[in-house]
Amino acid sequence: MDAGNALQSARIRAGLSQAELAARTGTSQATISAYESGAKQPTVATFSRLLAATGCRLEVDNGHAAVTEPSQAQLARAGRTLERVMALAEALPVRHERTLRFPRLPAARPG
Numbered sequence: 356m357d358a359g360n361a362l363q364s365a366r367i368r369a370g371l372s373q374a375e376l377a378a379r380t381g382t383s384q385a386t387i388s389a390y391e392s393g394a395k396q397p398t399v400a401t402f403s404r405l406l407a408a409t410g411c412r413l414e415v416d417n418g419h420a421a422v423t424e425p426s427q428a429q430l431a432r433a434g435r436t437l438e439r440v441m442a443l444a445e446a447l448p449v450r451h452e453r454t455l456r457f458p459r460l461p462a463a464r465p466g
Contacts, residue, residue, distance in 0.1 A: 369409035379408040381462040
């Protein structure tokens with residue numbers, strides 16, 4: 356999420372100028388401008404307070420899937436694929452020729 360864009364969108368939807376939002380939150384218009392432009396990043400507490408002043412609220416959604424470690428079989432398969440890609444890259448001509456001949460790839464091993 357881009358805090359600056361989210362803040363600017365919330366402020367505009369609320370019909371507030373930067374100066375009006377600054378007055379409501381006890382900060383300066385320059386600070387609001389810096390947040391919206393991305394020159395400064397507000398803390399979570401400050402961001403929540405700024406959004407509240409526009410009638411919005413900060414909500415944390417933990418909807419992303421958990422990160423999982425790949426299995427040894429997945430790592431081995433990815434390693435074999437990388438080896439094949441590197442072999443193909445090495446086999447390609449360094450200089451461009453009028454007709455490009457493609458090298459034969461070794462047969463994929465089950466896995």
